Each structure stands twice: as C-alpha cells, then as structure tokens.
Amino acid sequence: MKRKVEVVAYNPAWPGLFEEEKARIATVLGERALDIYHIGSTSVQGLAAKPIIDIMPVVRDIVAVDECNHGMEEIGYTAMGEYGIPGRRFFTRRDGDAAHRVNAHVFQHGDTNVERHLAFRDYLRAFPAAAAEYAGIKIGLAKKFTWDIESYIDGKDCFIKETERKAIEWYRHTGNEP
Numbered sequence: 001m002k003r004k005v006e007v008v009a010y011n012p013a014w015p016g017l018f019e020e021e022k023a024r025i026a027t028v029l030g031e032r033a034l035d036i037y038h039i040g041s042t043s044v045q046g047l048a049a050k051p052i053i054d055i056m057p058v059v060r061d062i063v064a065v066d067e068c069n070h071g072m073e074e075i076g077y078t079a080m081g082e083y084g085i086p087g088r089r090f091f092t093r094r095d096g097d098a099a100h101r102v103n104a105h106v107f108q109h110g111d112t113n114v115e116r117h118l119a120f121r122d123y124l125r126a127f128p129a130a131a132a133e134y135a136g137i138k139i140g141l142a143k144k145f146t147w148d149i150e151s152y153i154d155g156k157d158c159f160i161k162e163t164e165r166k167a168i169e170w171y172r173h174t175g176n177e178p
Contacts, residue, residue, distance in 0.1 A: 005152045007048050007135075007142040014042040017053050021093075021102050025057060028071035032059045034109055039117045041138070044124045048135040050142075055104045056117055062108035065089040077104065087111055115171065116164055122176065123167030130163060 018038040026033060040054030041047050059065055066089070069079040076093045083090035089106040107114050124131040137159050138152075145151040 002147050003149065005142045005146055005149055006050060007138045008051050009048055010046045011051065014053060018043070018055065021053060021055055024075050025055065025104060028068050028075060029057055029059065029065070032061065032064050032068070033057045034060060037118065039121050043121050044131055047124065047131050048139055053102045055102065056114070057104060057106045058109050058114055059106060060109060062087060062089060062106065065106050085113065088113065115168065118176070119167040119171035120164050123163065123170055134159060134163070
C-alpha cells in the first residue's frame with residue numbers, strides 16, 4: 001500500500017513528543033545509551049516536515065542493542081535491523097494504521113552518522129535561510145510526488161548532500177563533537 005507524502009507546517013508539539021519517546025526508549029536501552037537526540041526536520045523549530053519524529057540514540061555497543069529488540073517491541077516499536085545502513089539499528093513505531101510517527105536510528109558512539117545527523121540539524125537551526133530553502137524543496141516535492149516517496153527522497157538528495165558537506169565543515173569549525 002502506498003503512503004501519501006505529506007509535509008506539514010512546523011508543529012510546536014514535536015519537541016514534547018520527542019521527550020516522551022526519549023523517556024520510553026531510555027527505559028529500554030538503559031545504560032547502553034550514552035545520549036538520545038532529536039534529529040530530522042521535526043527537530044528544527046519552524047521547519048516544515050513530514051510529521052515523523054526522528055530519534056537518534058547513541059550507544060556504547062551497537063551489537064548490544066539487539067538484546068533490546070523485545071523491549072522495544074513491548075513499547076510499540078518494530079525492529080528493522082540495519083535497514084540499509086551498516087552499523088545502524090532501526091526501529092519504527094506507528095499509531096494504529098497511521099503513517100509512521102516515530103523512527104529511532106540507533107548508532108554506536110563514534111559512527112560518522114552521528115556527526116552527520118547532528119551537524120545537519122544544528123546547521124539548519126543556525127542558518128534559517130538554509131532551513132527555509134529546504135522547506136521549500138520539501139513542500140514542492142511533496143506536491144509533485146504525493147504518492148511517490150522514492151521520487152520525493154531522490155528530489156531532496158542533492159540539497160541534503162551539499163548541505164551536509166557544509167554542515168559538517170561548519171560543525172567541526174565551531175568545535176562541536178558528538
């Protein structure tokens with residue numbers, strides 16, 4: 001079944017939803033988790049986004065996360081394994097028959113994806129013009145490819161890669177370190 005690509009105006013409830021999920025995930029991961037971050041478009045105030053909360057737990061040992069699959073399932077998540085990204089553990093949670101509501105992307109401390117996600121998020125937070133450009137791209141693509149998630153994702157690829165490159169350079173220059 002195809003799902004509709006929907007980009008909506010920023011919802012001020014998103015940070016609170018993240019905090020709720022962070023607490024639930026923290027109870028499952030326990031001391032395995034070093035930190036749990038809100039990433040993705042819903043983590044950037046004012047940015048239009050698909051209404052999906054993306055969460056990035058950073059853990060000591062990624063293999064140990066596999067022991068948490070049952071616990072994550074008990075709180076409503078489906079374990080998807082690496083799901084296309086080596087070294088990641090991916091979990092998704094839906095509310096009933098609704099589209100995805102929460103995705104958890106678990107990475108081990110030191111994985112380059114941790115820096116990539118945090119740099120992109122923080123860059124968009126620091127540079128509103130980049131965030132506005134990204135919002136415009138997403139809104140246009142969602143209108144053009146309403147029932148074609150692959151084309152929507154492909155359409156964002158160039159902007160994301162170029163912005164990630166700038167963001168990582170900026171992130172490192174500012175002394176940030178995941």
